Amino acid sequence: MSSAGQYSAFADAAIFAAVRTPWVDLGGALSQVSPIDLGIKVGREVLARAGIDPQAVDSVLAGSMAQASFDAYLLPRHIGLYSGVAQAVPALGVQRICATGFELLRQAAEQLRDEVQLALCVASESMSRNPIAAYTHRDGFRLGGEVQFKDFLWEALYDPAPGLDMIATADNLARRYGLSRKAVDRHACDSHQRALQAQRDGAWTEEIVTVDNQVFELEGYQPRGISLARRASAVSVDSHPRPTDLAALTRLRAVHPGGVQTAGNSCAVVDGAAAALVGRASASTRPALARLLASAVVGVAPEFMGIGPAPAIRLLLQRSGLNLGDIGRFEINEAQAAQVLAVAHELELDSTRLNVQGGSLALGHPLAATGLRLVMTLARQLRQHNLRYGIAAACVGGGQGMALLIENPVYRA
Secondary structure (H helix, E strand, O other): OOOOEEEEEEEEEEEEEEEOOOOOEEOOOOOEEEEEEEEHHHHHHHHHOOOOOHOOOOOOEEEEOOOOOOOOOHHHHHHHHHOOOOOOOEEEOOOOOHHHHHHHHHHHHHOOOOOOEEEEEEEOOOOOOOOOOOOOOOOOOOOOOOOOOEEHHHOOOOOOOOOEHHHHHHHHHHHOOOOOHHHHHHHHHHHHHHHHHHHOOOOOOOOOOEEEOOOEOOOOOOOOEOOOOOOOEEEEOOOOOOOOOOHHHHOOOOOOOOOOOOOEEEEEOOOEEEEEEEEHHHHHOOOEEEEEEEEEEEEHHHHHHHHHHHHHHHHHHHHHHHHHHHHHEEEEOOOEEEHHHHHHHHHOOOOOOOOOOOOOHHOOOOOOHHHHHHHHHHHHHHHHHHOOEEEEEEEOOOEEEEEEEOOOOOOOO
């Protein structure tokens, strides 16, 4: 694999605090909530938990993939304003599909080189509110002509360059790396079991903020807020992890004939939002959650897009002067079981350091927000187990991979 790509090192960047909503299944309690309002919720919460005045924020960076509300263009700006950030502070929309959460952190760390002291990073995704859309009817409908409304969520999973959907790219990796249906089902089963155990252990309690019905006020402007669906009064835990076994997964039909990927060993479709505060480590009066050391992003063949984390991690390690043995934990997004297993095979990663609390097969993958979850989950694992370095990584539709290197600021040798 080529070592080409983009590498960035950060001398004085840190995550001061990070939170997220629960990840809630498609059509669940968060299904009617605008991603802007989910973003405001976590934006307000991360500032409150860090004990930081919103007026101290110098930059707002926000990301969301789907046009999931009619005011979607305004998502970064409204998240900033309704989170209490000063009106003079600009907001920027960021998008790198499944690595959007990483890209938010990378751009925040880059901004610290200039005049920015503190950046609010928010990623929010409503998969439930992906629209049924048409791009060809602005001028009306021809008599007897084709009506071209389609499910945006379903169609967005198809890459017209290789003529493959994302599931097919994972099946390609299964063939390339000799991954059997049993192996990918076993990984999916393990992911659910690990996630259920982590949930029982309270592993995500610190990072999850309860979401309930509420109104967000902004003096001089219209109020907005959250109204949960399905008569829910509040949601406080991830909804998708569930007991399963290999026999149940084996009974599911493959999405493509001859393939290994099924609905059971592919990532869950969920709604959720996450936020992080990024600032200069030297300016913190108390230990940060994590230090941001470096990022790497690479391109790979679209038909094998899921392998992207492997060359990204290699580039990250090479340029950072580290090796795989130096990394205490890896959090690699589980878009599909075959995809993450192919990455582990390529890098020769052992399962004791990879996704030890389960992954997106069990928790779900709200596209823009996943990267922030991976990083905050990773950071807390490093602290809990007194490990120094961790890497979070994800594949990106269209053929990219991105990885982020973080350090435990309270590590004791």
